[in-house]
Amino acid sequence: MTAQPPVPGLEAAFGVEVRVGLPADHGVTRAGHRRVVPIIGGGIYGGLDAEILPGGADWQRIRPDGGCEIDARYSAVTPDGELLYLRAEGLRIPAPEAAAALLRGEQPGPEQFYFRTTVSFEASSGRWAHLERSLFVASGLREADTVRYTAYRVT
Template sequence: MLIGKLATAFAATIMATSAFAQDGPAAPAPSLTYAFSVRATLDPVVEQGEVDGGRRRFIPITGGTVSGPALSGTVLPEGGDWQVIMPGGLTSIEARYFIKATDGTVIEVTNPGVRTAAPEVIEKLAKGEPVDPSAYYFRTTPRFMVKDGIHAWMRRKVFVARGIRKPDSVVIDFYTVE
């Protein structure tokens, strides 16, 4: 009797597992909701040079604005964007800076991501030349550290973002994953 119950349970598990594998996702795809945009102003690039197979750079963030339906405020100076430009058109990015919301709350932003394009497009971006945003892929997965209060929701959501590099600034559009 026990062996029969175990065999039935095992068969049900196998059927359920194979049903997931054959039917695709177990749940609907998540959607994105626009939250806000950051326009960060930048100082000239600090070039470190070739290290461990990549061209290392630091771009100082000097300030900026935050606007959108879920958050508004300013970008505080003294942050930065650490980049490694790899051969073949891949740039690894990690920006770290602070936002000061209009209510005075200071929010720490850590924003890792990638920018990919043809090597000649990456070189134009590295030189600070204007480039059509459709010529490159620039996506990030931001995280926020903020105290309990009105903006604590930012710690309870997953975000993705799209970036557009301009000669003297960067614009990042932030979306929550629903």
């Protein structure tokens, strides 16, 4: 019998709350409709505690279907003073009825969006190097000035 690869699972890893500023709409570029959303702070909690530093951003591409391709990059500092670099890449896609509500100027509920990302880390400290040796996936929601997500380690 040939060995089978293990079936991956998910284990809750940490939560993230990112405070964001007003987006800068760059319009349609050669890469598509580009929007840059500044990251102005926030925190990581539950299994990993850190303060998100201002200065990062989410370099978004807005898709013709109203969805958004996420490419967020930001830094955080742990209570022991170690810096972490995070990158979240993914999709935030409205359901058809949510897209119509947005066009009417209404704000649909978070359940009307598919908002999933991968999260990766870079750490210079050996204490946090284990974060670089795991894959994380997250489910998120967007509020007026905040993005929140829960990250899960893929086992």
